[in-house]
Amino acid sequence: MTTRSLPIIESTSAPTQAAKLVDDFTPGLINQGAHHLCPGCGEPIAMRLIMEAVEELELAQKTIAIFGIGCYTAYSNNLDVEVLQALHGRAPSLATGVKRSLPDSLVLTVQGDGDMVNEGLQEVLHTMARGESVTCFLLNNGVFGETGGHMTAATVLGQRTKNSLEGRTAQEHGYPIVISDLIARLDGAAYVARGAVNTHTNVARTKKMVKEALAVQTAGLGGSFVEILTMCPTGWFVDTLDAPDYLNDNIEPIHRFGVVLDRSDDSRHHGAGR
Numbered sequence: 452m453t454t455r456s457l458p459i460i461e462s463t464s465a466p467t468q469a470a471k472l473v474d475d476f477t478p479g480l481i482n483q484g485a486h487h488l489c490p491g492c493g494e495p496i497a498m499r500l501i502m503e504a505v506e507e508l509e510l511a512q513k514t515i516a517i518f519g520i521g522c523y524t525a526y527s528n529n530l531d532v533e534v535l536q537a538l539h540g541r542a543p544s545l546a547t548g549v550k551r552s553l554p555d556s557l558v559l560t561v562q563g564d565g566d567m568v569n570e571g572l573q574e575v576l577h578t579m580a581r582g583e584s585v586t587c588f589l590l591n592n593g594v595f596g597e598t599g600g601h602m603t604a605a606t607v608l609g610q611r612t613k614n615s616l617e618g619r620t621a622q623e624h625g626y627p628i629v630i631s632d633l634i635a636r637l638d639g640a641a642y643v644a645r646g647a648v649n650t651h652t653n654v655a656r657t658k659k660m661v662k663e664a665l666a667v668q669t670a671g672l673g674g675s676f677v678e679i680l681t682m683c684p685t686g687w688f689v690d691t692l693d694a695p696d697y698l699n700d701n702i703e704p705i706h707r708f709g710v711v712l713d714r715s716d717d718s719r720h721h722g723a724g725r
């Protein structure tokens with residue numbers, strides 16, 4: 452593992468203007484840039500691009516965001532859209548009820564891999580199989596981050612976690628569930644993609660996926676799903692600056708970046724509850 456240091460910029464004169472505050476760069480739907488997640492965490496980046504997509508599509512007034520339970524839950528306080536808190540793993544079912552009650556709303560869920568793939572796997576599978584017109588986001592970091600970095604069903608083979616200190620093995624722990632590929636097999640799903648936030652290029656490409664998924668919902672074409680691979684340097688036991696490369700080298704080869712399913716051009720496909 453390499454250790455990198457940031458360049459030191461030397462200056463001989465005082466700055467001519469005040470330093471920019473983090474709020475200067477904060478998108479309109481995020482109340483404040485400060486948050487309590489770890490330095491180098493990928494989840495605020497994922498939340499930011501989701502909120503930017505909602506704002507750019509001018510859907511903020513219609514949006515109801517439903518959160519699972521994990522580190523990202525604390526970030527829900529920063530958002531300037533309606534927010535509901537689900538029980539662990541249950542966000543897609545709550546989203547189903549909200550969307551069917553308020554069909555003109557834009558309903559999105561935010562869950563982690565522990566919340567979605569372990570605690571509530573049946574919820575997201577049934578929601579997507581029914582073709583509910585909701586958009587489910589998975590922030591996949593391969594660990595139960597909030598509770599200490601334990602292995603989840605999405606943890607890749609060889610990955611070191613709090614309870615697989617020598618790395619996950621198929622023999623002892625079984626194989627990871629590659630959830631986007633599983634969901635893409637369901638007839639009710641209309642759009643499934645997997646992005647990542649470990650490089651600026653991937654952030655830009657992932658934002659396009661997020662926008663496409665939200666557009667599929669507004670067109671009533673069925674379930675839409677975007678998995679976003681996020682860095683968890685704390686849970687991975689890696690240096691903060693090494694986490695983006697760790698994601699690229701270890702997580703992405705199993706949970707592959709790209710659009711997995713796109714039925715947005717199929718006019719015969721439609722969602723449930725419409």
Ligand SMILES: Cc1ncc(C[n+]2csc(CCOP(=O)(O)OP(=O)(O)O)c2C)c(N)n1
Pocket residue numbers: 494519520521522523539562563564565566567590592594595596597598603
């Ligand atoms: C019913 C229930 N079981 C367990 C917990 C404890 N718990 C809270 S957060 C969490 C981990 C969530 O992991 P993940 O969804 O991957 O999110 P991350 O923290 O990695 O972002 C767990 C197990 C809980 N709050 N409720």
Ligand code: SF4
Pocket residue numbers: 487488489491492493494522592596597682683684685686
């Ligand atoms: S433990 Fe991991 S997921 Fe949680 S805030 Fe820290 S880096 Fe982010």
Ligand SMILES: [Mg+2]
Pocket residue numbers: 521563564565590591592593594595596603
């Ligand atoms: Mg997680």
